[in-house]
Amino acid sequence: MESQRFIKTFNVGLIVSMFLLFLLGIITLYSAARGPGLHGLYKSQLIYFGLGLVMMAVLVFIDSEILQKVSYLSYGIVLVMLGLVLVIGHDAKGSSRWFNLGFFHLQPSELAKVSIVMTLAKYFADEKQGGPYTLKRLIVPAILILPYFLLILKQPDMGTGGIVFLTAGALILFVKVDWRSLVIVGILGVITVPLAYQFVLHDYQRERVKTFLDPERDPRDTGYNALQCKIAVGSGQLFGKGYLKGTQSQLNFIPEQQTDFIFSVFSEERGFFGALVLLVLYGAYCFYSFRTVARARGKYEMLLAFGLTAIMFWHVFINMGMVIGVLPIVGVTLPFFSYGGSSLLTFMLITGLLLNISRKRYIF
């Protein structure tokens, strides 16, 4: 009886879509990482997946009361880590993003995404008055978000900083903002951004913004990546060039093709059809997590589930968008696809938390 109920309440759709995504991901990773020095990356990715499964199994059975209680604690711990990583972090390509723990590179900015969602969920759940929120009542959440956002930008990691910002923004919209406040924020944004652009930024910073908005302005670096990705994706046509047969990726024309640009490898080899399948899978994952939101048993759980879903959604949309050239290039990984332990474990942590929440349904 117990076990039947367990299966019934268990979010099978979420689990299945995660497994399928990881399966496609590891197969693509094998193809993307065949160059010198990359061989065997898929093996360590498998090990991380195993670790992630164990972590998920533990997470599922934690009482969400406990999660609620440690929300603010996690905020503090991650804040300290974000500060520390700037000082003693491992330097790579001019940015210090992770701690080298020997066996594992711990990237606190990955944890920051989850932690900010837990913190805001806790804050709004405890807020007895509820929405709609005026600007004045949003000051505390803003104070919570800002240090995370700035510390991550300082690394510098525009991609993750953007994800934190967008996720928190989605969560705040979700708890409902007073419409007048929304209008004020909108007008302020429209006024201050061009002014800051014109008078606050230095010349070279303005150049960067221009390049950021239009990568082809600077064909030496980012423009080159965008161009090669465009050729890779487009040349995949309807059914792709076939597994291990993507010339753009096999000949190493695409930089970072095992991490941020892995979608270009996939769509070169699998074509439009493959890309559609992938979008459907991510869509399914998001659909099941939205269902978790709708059926969550309490306000905290609901907000938490929503925030986690938002992380997932932004990652997929921004990553794919930048690969196919509808969004500027920023360093954002593709969930379950991109190589990297921190990234994979974060998305499995998110999945584990969603499973935990979906176990206990709303019982009104």
Next chain:
Amino acid sequence: MIGREDEVREFRSRVWGFQALLVICWSILVFRLFYLQIIKGDALRKFSEANRLKNEKLLPTRGVIFDRNGKVIVDNRAAFDVVLLSQYFKNTPDNVSRLARALNYSKEEMDKRLQKIGKSRSYIPLLLKADVSKDIIASIETSYPSLFGVDIEATVQRRYPFKDVASQLLGHISEVDSKDVQRDSRKTLQPGDYIGRMGLERYYDSDLRGVNGVGYVEVDAMGRRRKVEGAEKLLGFVAQTEPVPGNNLYLTLDVDLETAAANSLKEHKFNGSVVALDPRSGEVLALVNEPSFEPELISGREINPKVWASLRDNKDRPLRNRAIQDIYPPGSTFKLFMAIAAMAEGKASRQTSHFCNGSMSFGKRKFNCWKHHGYTDFVKSIRESCDVYYYNLGISLGPDVIAKYARLFGLGQPTEIKLPGEQRGLIPDTQWKMERFKDIWHPGETLSIAIGQGYISATPIQLANAYAAIGNGGFLYKPYIVKKIEKRNGELIKEFHPELKRKIEIAPEVFESVKDGLYQVANSPGGTAIVSGHSKKVVISGKTGTAQVRAFSDIMRMKCESMPIKDRHHGWFVGYAPRDNPEIAVAVIAEHSCHGTAAAPIVRDVIEAYFNKKNPPQVSEVDDKKKIEKVAPRKHSVEELDGEGGEVGPET
């Protein structure tokens, strides 16, 4: 239950709104994918299959170096490298042996090259052979299509048309290594760039180098580069940043004089150095070091390690810019500063006379002269280089006054010529002795200094510059070698003018007196260089000198020529011409030549070459000169031998 029930219900309804947002975003992705893969797919597929677009660094051409008359002394030439794009190459024994034949490689050499395949990214061309001949290019071209992936790459090779002339001054270039890239504070260096390694190439590297450009190159399915029509249209933009060529240097150097000086030093079979300056400005006219090397051999994309090792490890140090980097005791050339000091301080006049009986006792020691000079006055002391005379001056002046005057003429301090690695030499005084050895100055040491031996040392350019200042009556210039820097299009960037370091405030009579002595050295009977330094063409003034290699050793008592070459003294001659308002000052050090008289003919050759160029000799004059050479072959006469200082006894 936490939260209000109605609020939770409202949230639930809001989830639908966000799901709609997801559908919209996914639709954007799908439309874009459709556009790229279905509508543009065909064109992009063709592009990806037939061509590989590559962004490539475009190296700028390095600046050209001209001499004072506009002759090109360093420029660039086209060169061709054979490279391999390993992703296209079929590594079969047949192909490898065909490739080895085309490149003139032995099997081992070929295998060694091909071992590098797979160690770098496959789209980075692997260098097979740099700077190949036309024959090799032809045989590669005719081997198509069997040699897929083998390509000819046009590059630029630095060229030094005068071979080994002025090599240490010009320097050479080579590809940067990871250390250079790290050291580069301005972050302009990239792997594959070339930078100057020595001399002017190094000192003016940032002017000469230029700025890299970026271009797109299409690589076809066989690995060869080619231009694809409409590529820019398909990709929507033209991507090319032209490299900015380096700036050109115009030198004060006269390459003809430089060549004449180098040839003279070579003919006399000495290692050493020649520095020629214009005393009116400090312009460097020639700066020669022997032995030399050909910079082009070590400036290519590939440097033969054997060639490099033979230059680096050569005990004759061909890479060394002796003129500014090596210090030698100035020997008797230093007596001039003694003479000036003594007269300026009132310790001597033209009439001051000392008796020389071949040696002088001081304390418990005997200090020798190289000859019995008898009664010797001021001018004679210079003409015949009497050591005893200067022992006496040294005693009356003392080390600190001597040092003061030597420093006035720029000794013991850098001349500040804009070249890397200049040495400052050493002018010792009592304070230095105390700091260096924690010991007081011993009076006997003054006597060594007085004849330019002991702790004292100087570079050839310091002596040339100091004598230039004697010749021009006290104007000490900073020697300079670069006249101006111009952009490729002729736009002036920087111009350099004579820079006076100081006007030496000493009475003109003092200069006149020592100049009389210097004149007589090469022009009056008894002068130490009356044969070796005398010129029929122009009046040369100067001074011989001997730099001891192994001071205060018993070996010194041996005849110099019978010692092992490495222990023989160095010969100096420093002089200028003409006597009044000199136009050229020259310092020569002839290593292990035993006597200053060995260096004097080289100075004469340089000065004559300078004036021959200025006023080309009449045909009869040339004949006349040859006749004289025949009648009186130039040899060191016993009278001339200038062994001063060699006889300083061991200090007890």
